[in-house]
Structures are given as C-alpha cells and as structure tokens.
Amino acid sequence: MRTRQTRSASPPPIFSPQRKLWERRHPFEEPEQSDSSFSTHSSIEAALNEQVTEQAQAVDEQQRLATVAEESYLQTTQTLQQLHQELDQINQQLQQVPPTNSAEQDLILDRKNLLEQEIDEKTQKQAELQQYLNQTVTAINEIQDDLDDNLVNLAKLQQEDQKQKRKGWFRFYPFKTSTPKVKPLSKMANIFGKHSAVDDFEQALRRTARPFFDLAPFSNIGNQTPHQFIEEFNRLSTASGWDESRMLEIFPAYLKGEPLVVFQDIKPKTDFKWVLTQFVKKLSPSNQAMLWRRKLGNRNQKVDEGVAEFGKYIREAARQAYPDNEFSKQTREILAVEAFREHLRPELFKKIIREPKKNNLAEEIQRAMEEEATQKELKQREFIQDNMVAFARLTLEEDNPNVPPNLQPRPPPLQQFQAGPLQQPFVPRTQRFQPRFQNRQPPPSQRPPPPRFQQNFQKPPFQQNYPQPFQPRFRQPFPQQNRFNRNRKGIVRSLVNDAFLFFLFL
Secondary structure (H helix, E strand, C coil): CCCCCCCCCCCCCCCHHHHHHHHHHHCCCCCCCCCCCHHHHHHHHHHHHHHHHHHHHHHHHHHHHHHHHHHHHHHHHHHHHHHHHHHHHHHHHHHHHHCCHHHHHHHHHHHHHHHHHHHHHHHHHHHCCCHHHHHHHHHHHHHHHHHHHHHHHHHHHHHHHHHHHHHHCCCCCCCCCCCCCCCCCCHHHHHHCCCCCCCCCCHHHHCHHHHHCCCCCCCCCCCCCHHHHHHHHHHHHHHHHHCCHHHHHHHHHEECCCCHHHHHHHCCCHHHHHHHHHHHHHHCCCCHHHHHHHHHHCCCCCCCCCHHHHHHHHHHHHHHHHCCCCCCCHHHHHHHHHHHHCCCCCHHHHHHHCCCCCCHHHHHHHHHHHHHHHHHHHHHHHHHHHHHHHHHHHHHHHHHCCCCCCCCCCCCCCCCCCCCCCCCCCCCHHHHHCCCCCCCCCCCCCCCCCHHCCCCCCCHHHHCCCCCCCHHHHHHCCCCCCHHHHHHHHHHHHHHHHHHHHHHHC
16 A cells, blocks of 8 residues: 655755745745854844844933933023122122221122132032033943944844845845845934034033923913912023023913913013013002911911921912012011911921021921921831730730730820721630620619419319410410420320220219
C-alpha cells in the first residue's frame, strides 16, 4: 500500500522550480533569511533603539528643567527692574529732604541699604540661573548630537538589513525599499540656537515668553472683587514680563460689560497705576465699606478652615471695610487684629486671648497657626495613647480571661468624629449582643391567695384522666389530640374502672 507523502513546512530553495509555486500558495509568509548576520543586526538594532529612547527622554527632561529655569529667570528680572525703580525713587526723595532733617534722612538711608541688599541677592540669583541655563542648553546640545548620531547609525543598520534581505529574492521581488529619513529632535535648537551667545540670552528668553496661565474676563458679577482681579492680572503680567505700557494695552482685553465701559471712560490713559486707582474707585459702590464692615463683624472661622485662609479673608475684608482715604494703615491693622482674634474658633480663642495683643495682623496669624499646630499634635498623641491602652487591655483579656479587667481607658476627645475599632471598650464575644436586663419596676408584694382557692379539692382517681363534662370534645386534657396513642394506660385504666362500677351497681 502506497502512503501519501506529507509536504514539508519549510519552503523549497530559492532558485528551485517549486519556489515560485510555493510563493503563490503562501503569499503572506515572509521569505527565509539567507544571512546569519540578521541575529547580530537585530540585537544591535534593539540596543540602538533603547539608547535612542533613553536619550530622547533625557532631552525632554532637560527641556523641562530649562523651562522652569526660564520662568524663574524672567520673574527675577522683572523683580530687579521694580527694585531699581524703587531705588531711583528713594534717591530722589533723599535729594529733596533738607540737610537739617537728619531723622528722615536716616530712615531713607536705612530703606536704601535694605533695598541695595535685596538687589544684590536678586542679581546673584539671576547670575546663577543664567549659568544653570547655559549648562542646561549645552547638555541638551550634547545629548542631541549623540541622539542624531544614533539615529543615523540606526538608519544605516536598517538599510543594510534591507539589502541583506533583498539579496536572496531580488529575482522574484523587484521592489525598492525606502531608506528611513533621519529627523533629529532639535527642539531647543529652534529656541536658543545650537551655540547661543550670552548677550542674546535674555532676548531669546523674552522672545519665547508666553502667559503661563489663563485669566477669565472680569465682569464685576459674582464674588470676585476688582482688587482680586487686579491681583491676578498682576501675577499674569509679572510671569509674562510685561511693562506698564504693555499692561495698559492688554488690560481691556480681560474686561467685559460694565468694567469695560468704565475703563474706556477713564482719560487720560498715561499712568497705569492712576488708571487702576480710578477704575477701582468707579466700580466700588458708595456703601461698600458698610457692607464689608457687617461681613467682618459676622464672619467666624469655620470648622474645616485653616488659620492662614481665615487670616487672608480678614485682611481682604479689612481693606474693603476701612479704605485708605478714611483710615490709616495702622488703624486698619488694629481693627483687623481685633476682628481676627474675636472670630477664631473657641479652642484657639481661649489660648490666644491670654496672650498680649499685637498691632500686626501677620504676627497674630503666625501665633494662631503655631497654636493650631500644637493642639493638633496633642490630639494626635492623645488619640495614639488611647488606642495603645485599649489594645493592651484587649490583649490582656484575651490571654488571661480569668483576670479581673483593668481600669477603663478614658474616652478620647471628639470620639464622635474619630471613628476607630480600638476606641470603644472591649466586650467579649459572648456578651456583645446580649445586654443585661435590669428590671426597674418595684418588686411585687406577696399577697395570700383568695380563700376560695385555698381549699384543695382532691379529685377521685377515676376522674383524673377522664374528660370533664364542662369541657368540649376538642379540648381534651391530654398533650395532643391523638390521645389513644399518647396515653394508652390511662384510657385502659378509666375503662376498667367504669366497667367495675357498672357491674357493682347492677
């Protein structure tokens, strides 16, 4: 008997006559590789791919660090400009002061010395940031060069692999393979240049500066006040590096409705600070101070509100309730401190009221924050101690059930707000859902029974198990209705007695 030969799974040789037929029947199978160097090429390619991935991640990380340093550099530069302007104003004031007024000259000189120290610190910080940015750009360029070289090598290796693969079957597959184009990841080169000069560094940073957060248009509807909106706009302008002329141009773009009309009516628009003062003055109602004073007198610190947040609200409310044109800064601070101390939470008020009052709201807020942290730490320690005592008592009762229980641990403070399995007193498993019954009614008095129940009439023996004439038939004096199976002896005894009496009376 002839057996059928099975076809081999491997394809026939490349130059054999059966090769073309096999390729038609297996159109989706990849031809075999005729070179043994593919394994080494694949390992080298995998290593290059891994190295390229790591270098790309390193470039992204360096770019992120450069962006953060760029933001800090811009903020420092803006602060330095403001400090130099203040220094020029102080110099002008110093020239205008007469030489005879030595006290005022000393005060101005002290302010000038402090300002010069701050300028020196900011200048040193700016130089450090500039040096760090130069180092970061250099590192990015070096990593980028290595990354470009690795990409070129990877493309060459892929091209060689394609040539090796086409070497065996170019006769049957006359298509051309496209060489991958090398696209270097030079993101920072477009911003700073490959070798940026130190002189043009600040200009390159300012050219690439963008607003770091968006600001919603102000319509004077809702809880946002003009002062709060101006604070947010100042943060945006400082981060973006805008000067006063640029701020004066961009400010109406963030207004709509009534504020936009008010801003357009303000003339002349030469000094931005004067324009902002007039803007706030026209938008503020005449009775706003009275409303804020009422809020300041009725506002208490909430349970979940921190001291810093509450102090910030008190400061803003005091500024609205006691404006500059009616109250001095010292008077406003005294009134704000009084409102802050009176409306603290009770546990903080009891501690703060014992301390002497200070006329500085910042110092009062700092003292209240310290007291809040101390109370929080004490509550945490007390909570841990109570849990440790309860756990020790639980372990002792489980190990020695015959030992009398120790003293009950004192209940932790605010037990209704601090849920935990170890805060409740330990109850054995056999007594958890079985509360002891306590009869709170007075004990009953022992009264003698009535006289008619004191006579003990003894029934004759034949009537003990016999149904009485006044009882119905379905209420027999037997445990169940099946009296013939349950009480056979009594029934037989009653029948015998009835028969004896019957024959006796005959």
